[in-house]
Amino acid sequence: MLHHGGKLIQEARKRNSDPKEWLDLSTGISPISYPSIDIPQQAWHRLPEEEDGLVAAAQQYYGYPDLLPVAGSQAAIMALPRVIETQLGYKGCVLLPQIGYQEHHGAWQRAGWRIEFYQHKPLNAQLSCADVVVLINPNNPTTVKHSGQAIAQLESQLTTKQILIIDEAFMDGDDDASRLRSELRSNTLVLRSLGKFFGLAGLRVGFVAANETWRAKLNAELGPWTLSGPSRYLATQALLDQQWQHQVATRLTELKNEQLTILMQLFSPDSVRSASLFIRIEHPQSEALYQYCCEQLLLVRLCDEKDAIRLGLCGDKQSLIQMQQALQYAIDKLEKHNLSDAVTCRVE
Ligand SMILES: Cc1ncc(COP(=O)(O)O)c(C=O)c1O
Known part of the structure; x- marks a missing residue:
């Protein structure tokens, strides 16, 4: 079976955590879903x-x-x-x-x-x-x-x-x-x-x-x-339901723009690209980035080529903050790690 995003329960279990505490941005599924209704x-x-x-x-x-x-x-x-x-x-x-x-x-x-x-x-x-x-x-x-x-x-x-x-x-x-x-x-x-x-x-x-x-x-x-x-x-x-479709399309555009603004501040803007309901960030240390995000209970998708991570859209302000904090943590960790590697090299 091929690997896909959305395996939240599996990832949460690996880290002995509750899936409800995670922010799952590992798929390109809209964060706003058509509401469930009474089925005849x-x-x-x-x-x-x-x-x-x-x-x-x-x-x-x-x-x-x-x-x-x-x-x-x-x-x-x-x-x-x-x-x-x-x-x-x-x-x-x-x-x-x-x-x-x-x-x-x-x-x-x-x-x-x-x-x-x-x-x-x-x-x-x-x-x-x-x-x-x-x-x-x-x-x-x-x-x-x-x-x-x-x-x-x-x-x-x-x-x-x-x-x-x-x-x-x-x-x-x-x-x-x-x-x-x-x-x-x-x-x-x-x-x-x-x-x-x-x-x-x-x-x-x-x-x-x-x-x-x-x-x-x-x-x-x-x-x-x-x-x-x-x-x-x-x-x-x-x-x-055209009304729902229009409202959601507008809301998703707003959410995506807010998310892109944050991501462009965190990463080099050239490395951030988006289409439809997902955003791709190319990064030479994508694998480590992915792992550090998991430590912060943020699930993103590590692309199969391991040269990028992909994020779905955040559905509200709270998720945007959670994403920003987790990514900031991951970037800081990477920088510290890279710095200590550089020091080790010099000492050697
Ligand atoms: C590009 C693309 N096509 C098709 C699918 C299949 O989607 P579904 O079977 O839910 O319609 C996916 C699922 O991630 C996809 O990314």
Whole structure:
């Protein structure tokens, strides 16, 4: 299993502490989650029905008609290699971002595809031999964003047979670059998630936007009732609640700006980058930084390459203060450690 953020109980146990005392910024899930509401008894009692209004609510929210609900975009990420192999009749070559949500890599690797990596965008030579291209927009954890224009340019280089998968799990709130702004080509598929902006990661709801053929194939692979009745009900309410969406988008922008101001004072501003609901701080001693934060009961995400930490957004003033104090402690510890190393070197 791949390592992900959000393993708060595990980290708290390692340090014999109470998870409730920690500030968990290890994921990019919004700190403001759509409130839980009364779920009608029939959502528990009856089998989920496709005509229950979920798809209509999603069509309105995404402004796009061709959507398939899935149990989190993760479900689609895992199923797509098999679905595409069946469609093509062979295991081909997939282009993935070198750094990005690792579940994409895991899924294609398990399915036995040939994998090629690209840095920021695929090179022409790579494109010419790829059957599938995966784009994560914005990229978690690098924060790299692809503009609508850049995506159009990429699509113009693909033949009609080449498949493009765009993971837009973090697109909400600032969706100018969403591929759903215009009709998809027949071999472009877009993944969306209710886990991030709506703060409903536990609900396990996402959508795949794609034409009828892809939706039918994916649906057949995933099988019936992949989303529970209560998940469908709550997701429908969240997607329809425009007032909540606007209020939260505004609040998240304010919170993020406050957090960025603090982080730019603590770290070199060049090393701090953000996209959507997360902030990346590149640091040569990221591993130590991560450990010192844990000592202060602040859980951040140490990026797999160990060259950066990633922080989710703080949900209130108290969390901002807790984050600032923990990071200040970590920076002081690092400086002391580096100083004593320098002294030891001189003495030697
Ligand atoms: C870029 C990206 N895509 C997709 C997912 C999967 O999210 P979910 O299955 O909750 O929709 C994640 C989860 O962290 C992610 O970071």
